[in-house]
Structure formats: C-alpha cells, structure tokens
Amino acid sequence: xxxxxxxxxxxxxxxxxxxxxxxxxxxxxxxxxxxxxxxxxxxxxxxxxxxxxxxxxxxxxxxxxxxxxxxxxxxxxxxxxxxxxxxxxxxxxxxxxxxxxxxxxxxxxxxxxxxxxxxxxxxxxxxxxxxxxxxxxxxxxxxxxxxxxxxxxxxxxxxxxxxxxxxxxxxxxxxxxxxxxxxxxxxxxxxxxxxxxxxxxxxxxxxxxxxxxxxxxxxxxxxxxxxxxxxxxxxxxxxxxxxxxxxxxxxxxxxxx
Amino acid sequence: xxxxxxxxxxxxxxxxxxxxxxxxxxxxxxxxxxxxxxxxxxxxxxxxxxxxxxxxxxxxxxxxxxxxxxxxxxxxxxxxxxxxxxxxxxxxxxxxxxxxxxxxxxxxxxxxxxxxxxxxxxxxxxxxxxxxxxxxxxxxxxxxxxxxxxxxxxxxxxxxxxxxxxxxxxxxxxxxxxxxxxxxxxxxxxxxxxxxxxxxxxxxxxxxxxxxxxxxxxxxxxxxxxxxxxxxxxxxxxxxxxxxxxxxxxxxxxxxxxxxxxxxxxxxxxxxxxxxxxxxxxxxxxxxxxxxxxxxxxxxxxxxxxxxxxxxxxxxxxxxxxxxxxxxxxxxxxxxxxxxxxxxxxxxxxxxxxxxxxxxxxxxxxxxxxxxxxxxxxxxxxxxxxxxxxxxxxxxxxxxxxxxxxxxxxxxxxxxxxxxxxxxxxxxxxxxxxxxxxxxxxxxxxxxxxxxxxxxxxxxxxxxxxxxxxxxxxxxxxxxxxxxxxxxxxxxxxxxxxxxxxxxxxxxxxxxxxxxxxxxxxxxxxxxxxxxxxxxxxxxxxxxxxxxxxxxxxxxxxxxxxxxxxxxxxxxxxxxxxxxxxxxxxxxxxxxxxxxxxxxxxxxxxxxxxxxxxxxxxxxxxxxxxxxxxxxxxxxxxxxxxxxxx
Numbered sequence: 038x039x040x041x042x043x044x045x046x047x048x049x050x051x052x053x054x055x056x057x058x059x060x061x062x063x064x065x066x067x068x069x070x071x072x073x074x075x076x077x078x079x080x081x082x083x084x085x086x087x088x089x090x091x092x093x094x095x096x097x098x099x100x101x102x103x104x105x106x107x108x109x110x111x112x113x114x115x116x117x118x119x120x121x122x123x124x125x126x127x128x129x130x131x132x133x134x135x136x137x138x139x140x141x142x143x144x145x146x147x148x149x150x151x152x153x154x155x156x157x158x159x160x161x162x163x164x165x166x167x168x169x170x171x172x173x174x175x176x177x178x179x180x181x182x183x184x185x186x187x188x189x190x191x192x193x194x195x196x197x198x199x200x201x202x203x204x205x206x207x208x209x210x211x212x213x214x215x216x217x218x219x220x221x222x223x224x225x226x227x228x229x230x231x232x233x234x235x236x237x238x239x240x241x242x243x244x245x246x247x248x249x250x251x252x253x254x255x256x257x258x259x260x261x262x263x264x265x266x267x268x269x270x271x272x273x274x275x276x277x278x279x280x281x282x283x284x285x286x287x288x289x290x291x292x293x294x
Numbered sequence: 295x296x297x298x299x300x301x302x303x304x305x306x307x308x309x310x311x312x313x314x315x316x317x318x319x320x321x322x323x324x325x326x327x328x329x330x331x332x333x334x335x336x337x338x339x340x341x342x343x344x345x346x347x348x349x350x351x352x353x354x355x356x357x358x359x360x361x362x363x364x365x366x367x368x369x370x371x372x373x374x375x376x377x378x379x380x381x382x383x384x385x386x387x388x389x390x391x392x393x394x395x396x397x398x399x400x401x402x403x404x405x406x407x408x409x410x411x412x413x414x415x416x417x418x419x420x421x422x423x424x425x426x427x428x429x430x431x432x433x434x435x436x437x438x439x440x441x442x443x444x445x446x447x448x449x450x451x452x453x454x455x456x457x458x459x460x461x462x463x464x465x466x467x468x469x470x471x472x473x474x475x476x477x478x479x480x481x482x483x484x485x486x487x488x489x490x491x492x493x494x495x496x497x498x499x500x501x502x503x504x505x506x507x508x509x510x511x512x513x514x515x516x517x518x519x520x521x522x523x524x525x526x527x528x529x530x531x532x533x534x535x536x537x538x539x540x541x542x543x544x545x546x547x548x549x550x551x552x553x554x555x556x557x558x559x560x561x562x563x564x565x566x567x568x569x570x571x572x573x574x575x576x577x578x579x580x581x582x583x584x585x586x587x588x589x590x591x592x593x594x595x596x597x598x599x600x601x602x603x604x605x606x607x608x609x610x611x612x613x614x615x616x617x618x619x620x621x622x623x624x625x626x627x628x629x630x631x632x633x634x635x636x637x638x639x640x641x642x643x644x645x646x647x648x649x650x651x652x653x654x655x656x657x658x659x660x661x662x663x664x665x666x667x668x669x670x671x672x673x674x675x676x677x678x679x680x681x682x683x684x685x686x687x688x689x690x691x692x693x694x695x696x697x698x699x700x701x702x703x704x705x706x707x708x709x710x711x712x713x714x715x716x717x718x719x720x721x722x723x724x725x726x727x728x729x730x731x732x733x734x735x736x737x738x739x740x741x742x743x744x745x746x747x748x749x750x751x752x753x754x755x756x757x758x759x760x761x762x763x764x765x766x767x768x769x770x771x772x773x774x775x776x777x778x779x780x781x782x783x784x785x786x787x788x789x790x791x792x793x794x795x796x797x798x799x800x801x802x803x804x805x806x807x808x809x810x811x812x813x814x815x816x817x818x819x820x821x822x823x824x825x826x827x828x829x830x831x832x833x834x835x836x837x838x839x840x841x842x843x844x845x846x847x848x849x850x851x852x853x854x855x856x857x858x859x860x861x862x863x864x865x866x867x868x869x870x871x872x873x874x875x876x877x878x879x880x881x882x883x884x885x886x887x888x889x890x891x892x893x894x895x896x897x898x899x900x901x902x903x904x905x906x907x908x909x910x911x912x913x914x915x916x917x918x919x920x921x922x923x924x925x926x927x928x929x930x931x932x933x934x935x936x937x938x939x940x
Contacts, residue, residue: 049851075573075802082800082846082855090854092361094534096574098367099459115685122685145577147505150850153580155482158362162474166467167426171346171751172426174418181435190455191428194460198364201566221426228426 038064038125042077044089047146050153054146056135066126070113071096071103071174073125090149098262100104101197102206105136105150111201111260119199119262139200141209142283143247154200156246157214163242164235165218165229186224193220195263202265208249215239215282216269223276233280240277298551298910298925301712302406307931308388314713315756327352329762330514332499334486336363336540338458338743339363339726340520342750343463348472350755352762355512356469357481357501358537359857364466367522367534369748371458371680372579374440374450375743377415382439386447388412393932395741397594398444398631398735399706400884400900401934402554402908404927406713407731414752415744417675419451421751425464429453431728440675441584442739444631444939450740455579455679461743465750484510485857486541487785489517489548489722492777494862496722500540502783502789504857507850509786511778513771514764514899518754519545520746523705523727525558527865528870529809530819532564532577533701538861539868541792542709542728550717551910551923553710555868560736560818561703562635563896565686566655575701576686578658579679579740583628585663585672586696588635588657590647592616597647603635607649607657607695618642624937633736633885633898634939636700641896643699650697659695676808700818704742706733706885707875710910710925716750718910721761723748730908735884789849791840792859798842800856807835810867816873821889832870832923839866871911871920878922881905895938902934 047054061077068076069095078088094102103120111248113123128134136150144152149248194217202213219236222228228235251270258267295511301311303317321329321372326693329352336358344356360366369660380386391412397405403648408434419437423429429451432438439448453460455735472478481501488514498513511675524539525531546552563578592614594676599605630638642648649655664672669692673680680691687697709724711715711731717724726746733741839862847853882891882898883905 064567065571067568071572072571072630073479076571079800079802082844085846087846088855090852094360094365094536095370096535097370097576098685099358099370099456100367102360102365117681118685124686124688126688151852154361158364158470158473158480162470166471166767167424168471169421169424169468170349171342171421171468171755174420175425177379178420178436181514182431183435184431184433184467187428187431188784190426191460194453194463196455198362209350221428225426225428227424229566246545286373291606 038066039129040073040128040131040132042063043133043135043191044150045137046089046149049148050145064078064125066124067209068125069096070107070123070125077100086261090151091153095131098120099197100280101199104139104152104199106139106204111139113263115263117264138275139204141178141203143201143211155226156248157198157200159246160211160215160242161218162238164231164238167222168231180226180254182225190221190224193217193224193265193269198263199262201260203248205256205260206249207254211243211248212251212270212273213261213267215243215267217265218274219276220269222239223272232276232279235282235284236273236276295688298710298923299712300925301714302404303713307405307409310406311413317553318756318760319689321759321763321766323351327353329353329765331516331518332512332514333357333519333520334519335366335522335726336360336501337366337368337520337522337726338462338465338746339750341462341469342747343368343725343754344467344478344518345472345517346751346755346757348385348475348477351477354472354478355481355514356478357484357486357499359483359485359504361482361642361866363469363480363482364463365425366462367537368462368534369459370534370579371743373581374442374452374454374457374740375418375461376442376449376740376746377451378412378449379416379419380449381437384447384662386449390447391415391449394445395732395738396734396932397937398738398896399736400937401734401902401906402883402927403732403734405929405931410753411732411745414748417752418744418747419467422461422464425467427453427464432597432727440581441629442637443629444581444738452581455581455676455790458743461747481512482789485860486521486544487860488544489541489783490778490781491719492771492775493550495720497771498778500778500785502785505852506543507848507853509782511782512771513773513778514663515765515768516723518723518725518758519709520726520727520750524868525702525705525740527808527869528702528812529805530567530572530575532561532575535574538864540861540864542724543864544869545709545717545719545722547911548719549913550719550722551681551710552616552708552871552910553910554818554875555872556816556879556886557735557913558702559632559704559936560636560700562632562639562696562700563658564596564648564701565683566652566697566699566704568651569711571573576682577701577703578683578696578698580632581659582676582679583669585675586658586660587616587617587662588619588656589615590642590649594646596669597649600649601653601891607659609659616642616647625940630817630939631736631738636818637887639700644745648907654905655697655699658698660691661695696801698852704737706730706735706737710908714760715754715760716757722756723758725754732783735886789856791841791857793845793849794861795840795844796842797844800844801855801862801870804835804839804843805862805865808862808869812872816870819887819889820876822877823875828873829870832866832873835867839863865915874920878909879905900936906934921925
C-alpha cells in the first residue's frame, strides 16, 4: 500500500511547527501504524533527513504512551484502540493521512508529535490513591466487595492515561481522566474513606493546570481507546457535589459550636 | 576464583527470613531523613521500592525513561500474580508455592530466596487490595483465583487480562503519594547510562535527560536498580520498545557480576511473526491455556489443505487433531510450564505440522470452552485478550482458533545478588526482573509480578536498612567528586564516538541483525556449533556497529535514535556474554535447551552433578573474555529430580 503523509514537524517546545508531506510506499496492510512510521523514519535516516519523533513504547495498547491525531481523530479512525494497535488495513491505498500531536494547553509539544502529559501525573499526585503504607493492612478477604462494584471499579481503572479524552474535547477538559480515577477508588470500600477529600483535591488541581471544563459532548467517551464511559464523569460530579455540600455543612456546624 | 557468598541466614528454611528480620540493623527515623537513595526504573519492583522507601522516611530519587512512571512495561503483564493464600482450600501453602517455583525453575534457583518469596506473597495481595486494586471477585464478594502453568492448585489472583496494569497503577498511586509528600523526586524521561562507584561503593548514577540531552550527575548513599529484563536483545520480543539492559550492563562494567545471562524465557503463546517490517511481538496470556486447547493437524494432508485454504480448522474432526500437550503430558495437559509448552510447539512445527502462512504457528482453540461455559463466561475471563488478538490478526477467536507461536518474553538471568538483593558492588542493589535470583532456569507464569512486588514492598526495605545503618555518618555524597566527573566524561565520550561513526545504516539495521543471530543460535534450542558460530558473528557485528552506525540529529536535543544506539551497543555486548554462558552450560535445564543434552523422548536433560550452580560473570574489559565464578546451589529441602509433568 502507498500513502501520502502530512506530518506536524516541530523542532522543540519553542520552535514554530508546520505540516510537512512525505510519501511512503510498499507498506503491508498487516503492518501497524507505527511500523509504517518506522519505515518512513528508516528512509529519512538513510537519506540524511531528520526522523519524525513520536511517543510509543509497549505497542500493545496498554502503556498509554502513544498519542497522535490521525485525520483529526485521537488514535485514528478505529474505535476502542490506541494508535499502536491501529493497522494499515484500516486505511485506503493511496490515502492522504494527516498526523498531528495532541492539541491542548495543558499538553505542550516537546518535539514533532510528542507532547508533555506530566499534568496527568500532577493530578494523580493530588490524591489519586489510597493512603496506605506497605505493611500493616488487613487480610485481603476481610472486607467482601460486591462483585458488581468491583467490576465497575475495574472498568474505570482500565484508563491508560493517554490523554485522548483531553485531545478530543473542544475545551480540553480532563473530566473523563479524573472521573475514571475517582470512580475506580470511590466504588471500593478501601477507597471510600478518602473519597470526599480525593475528588475535591483532584478537581482543584485540574483547574490549576489549565484544563477546560466539561460541556457534555461525550467526545471523550467516543474517542477513549479503552471505551471508558462518561458515567464516570457523572459519578465524579455526584461525589464532588456530595463532598462540597458535606464540607459546607461541617463548616457551618463547626462555626456554630 | 572468588567464592561467591550469598549470605544466606542460618537456621531452618522456614525461619530464615523471620530470623533475618529480627537480627538486621535498623536506621532510626532521624537518620533516614539524612540518607539518599536512587532507584532506577518504575515498574512493579522500582515503583513499589521507591514508594516504600519514601514511606519509611528516606530521600528517594526515582528514574524512568518513560514520560511517567505509570508506563513501565510491568503494565503489560496480563494473566495474574501468584500467592500462597490458599483461599480456594485446594491444598496450597507457602511450602507448595516454594516447591512449585523451584521445580518450575528446573532446580537452578536458590532455596532461601524462593522460600522468602513464597512467604511474602501473601502480604502482597493484602497490600494491593488495600490500595484499591480491583482483583476479580466471586459473587460473595471474596477474591477469586485461576490456574496457571506448572501448578496443580489455583493460586493466581487476577484483574481480567490486565493484572500487571492494575498492580502497577497501585504502586504508581503509592509512588505518587510519596512524590506529593516530597519524599520521592521523580526524574522522568531520563536514561541512566552509568553507575558511579566511589571508594568501592555505589554512590550515584550518570543520566541523560532525554528532552534536553544534558548529561546529569546524581549522587546518593545507595543505588537500587530495577530496570527490568533484556529480552530486546532478540530484537523481536514481547518487551516494550524502550526496554533495555543499559543500567544493569553499566553496573556489570563497573564490577557487578552478571548471573546466568543465557536463561531466557520463550513464552509459548504469542501472536506469530508475520513480516519483515515487524517491530515487536504480542503476548497472549498464559491464562488462556486454562480454557484453550492447543493442537495441530495430525495428518499432513490436512496441514496442506489448511495452508491452501481448502478447509477451515473447524472442518478437521477431533480424531484428526493432535492435542500434543494433552497427549505428551496427561497430568498437566495444556498447563505445563512455559519452556515445555514452547519446545513442544517448536517440535511440531519443525516436524512440518505447523499452521498459518509461515508454518510456524499452532492452534489455541476455545470452541470446546465456549460450548461448555458459554460465550459470556469466556468473554468475562478473556474479553480484552480476544479483542487484542482480533485487532492485530483481524480474526475473531470466537469463530476461529487463535494461532500462536513461542516468542521471547522474560529473562531469568540478571545481576547476581545475595540474599539481601545486593550485587557484588557494595551499596548497589538489583530487584525485580533485572536480578537473577528467584526463577532459576524457567519462570512460572504469574511469578514475575509476585517477585517484583515482593522485592520492592517487602524485602528490599528491610535489607537496605541493614546496609544504610552503617552509612549514617556518611555525609551527603557530592556529585562534584572526581569519580562523577570521570563517569560523566566517559559517557559523553562514548556518545560522541557513536555519533561520529561512519554512518552507513541506522541503528535498527544492526539491532535486527543481532536479533536474528540470537534467535537462531541462542534461542529455543542451542548447540555447540551454533553458539560457536554466534560468537564469531557477534564480534563481526560489534565491529560493524562501532564503525558504521548512522545516528541523525544532535546530542543536546530530543534524539530517539541516539537513545536506541546506546541501548543496542549494550545489547550486542550482552549477546556475547549470553552465548558464552550458553556454551559453558553443557546441560539442558528450563529455558536453556542444549540439543546435545536431551532424553530419548526429547525432554531437557539436566546434569546436577556438574551444573547445579549459578554462573556469575565478571567483566574484565571490553576485549578480554569475562571470567566465570560459581555459586554452588545447595538443595537441603528439596530433592533434585527429573522434572516430570506427565
């Protein structure tokens, strides 16, 4: 298969970027999207050019390193997969493919197609965990957890932190990312203890970091490679509201004493 | 020849760890604040260690080449984690897990380490549940288990087909909490390119900032390596693209012994290779062997008709199928250990009965299981794996049997460590896959996650204190020391030399060449002639690489080709050591199969009299042959016997 590629090239965070055209030929339909880009890069290197930098690592759809807007869609045209799991058989022979980095204020470009997503780490650092130390915990079976809750928690916990939700959102909101973590932990008795504090600090951190707000278009769910449901956003909103009301009530009671 | 002392505590096996913990030195909280620790790697071992050491009060700096710790390749582990909880009441115990692991490793692991691993395995599950890891549960709300290869009990805890992901996110959460608390500093997008040794002790690392290209010096009282395995020496493996041996190899060059480098695991159930452009292989979890039946056609005529697409696999009646694992190993059937399953697949394919376009594949068939358990149950157990397979191969395992073939997956060899997980360089520790200690010549399924977390959460935090207690009077290490400057200059020099080579072919070209040599001569089956030839080919490759590699871009910018170039240079050197190790081990054991040493029915033939030892290699210089040291393995608890799964 042959393709015409239009790829965003940008030397570093400060440089001005632009789209550059390349041709690749003789690509197998069974090759993955990255194997197609590998082929391009090998050609560029041999020809004395500058290979295209893109983020990738596990190439099996789980590490969340890969990104890319492909023809205007995060992770390309196939639903429920990451770019590394995308194969060239999903494209037409001779097609022009546009490849760009994630576009969001909170994700600045590092080089070419690579962006800095450390804002996600900072959101997790704000409270996306259960505060237990190694050791001194109860036996794993001492607290039964309803299977349904555990399964729903798992569904939310499958988030790979790739940032497609932010990239797909017209406001660059991180609501699905946070909603997934808040839900994962709030649905389990182990995470319930800190649920109110967690949701408030994570949302506050998100606001600080320059993510936009949610306008319920559900683009995030549509583009999430792990098909994480917007129900998690609703659950987070409920948790948030509950936490706020509860903390207001607490404050009033405390002040009246 | 140095006698390697593993420093195994005295006393009965079951009491050793308890005795060690009661007797080891402690560091008081005021002193912990003054001690710095560097951890390299943020997979299960590195993240759990960094988090735990932070909780204890040490100052920790943690390094990863990824953009965030959550992406380390432990995340890709699918099937599960073993633990001797005996929740199923099926006869499991610490002793049985210990026994299965030693036997599964074909009697080439250290008894005391493995027993400790089995012992702390139960703590891991408790901790992970407390962290909010959503393990699979029964309707009653309690945890459920599945079976894995090499065991006759169900002791594997799992979170659908994404157990590694969920465990790593648990450890990443714990790590994030310590980063927020200011106890751990994260150095992401860094490659650790050298270990700094001052007055005989590990005191820091030299790292390259992958974004700016800056060569940085980082100092600490002690260094912990958790940089994972070296499967990418084969070019095609189930490892992540960035997985590399460089930190461990730097340690080897600085005097840490490298043990059993030839012990590599070829995993039986991977998606077969399909083209020259391929960049990596994808694993299909071993858990699939719980319900999938492995077969090839019994008749050559059917093999041909399949290949010509005249018939479908489902057209072949049961009596014309060769369920070769069930036939050869009735007691364990499809759940034999990985090395046995891999070799059996190779045997059938070499005999011409392989399927698929290349003939190097066998069927993993779920038709019976779907009939017996129903579509929905199978979906709940393996849904994401089936989806992943379909995405790559464009065929649904619900309709057609999967096609699988063995691929490089895990490396049992690694830095030699003693009972305290310290290498032969004082103050340098190695944990998780990058050490050699617990899996012998073959790792059982669901044991890697167990070992990574055992080392990081429950073993190292004790043993490192025993060392640091003697360091409380050592002031903060100064990265301005001449040893740091020398190491940094050496790294810069090495990079410059590579960058200024002749420039004929890109790094990948050499990496593929390396992979081909290793897979063909030092892969699933090895022999004297092939290994000897490999040594010659590797020397040639090393020279070509130094002379002709082509690296575009600059030194002081984001340059993925330069990163790869460093990694591949080390892989080539490592390849040579692996071949030397495979040559000296004139026996077959676990994943190391020497064709000259097999039983009449093609099983691995061990030689306990001459080879019940750990081969630990000492670096003597790049152009000088490495020297082998032996650690004799003592089996006091377990009687050595021919491994049988029949």
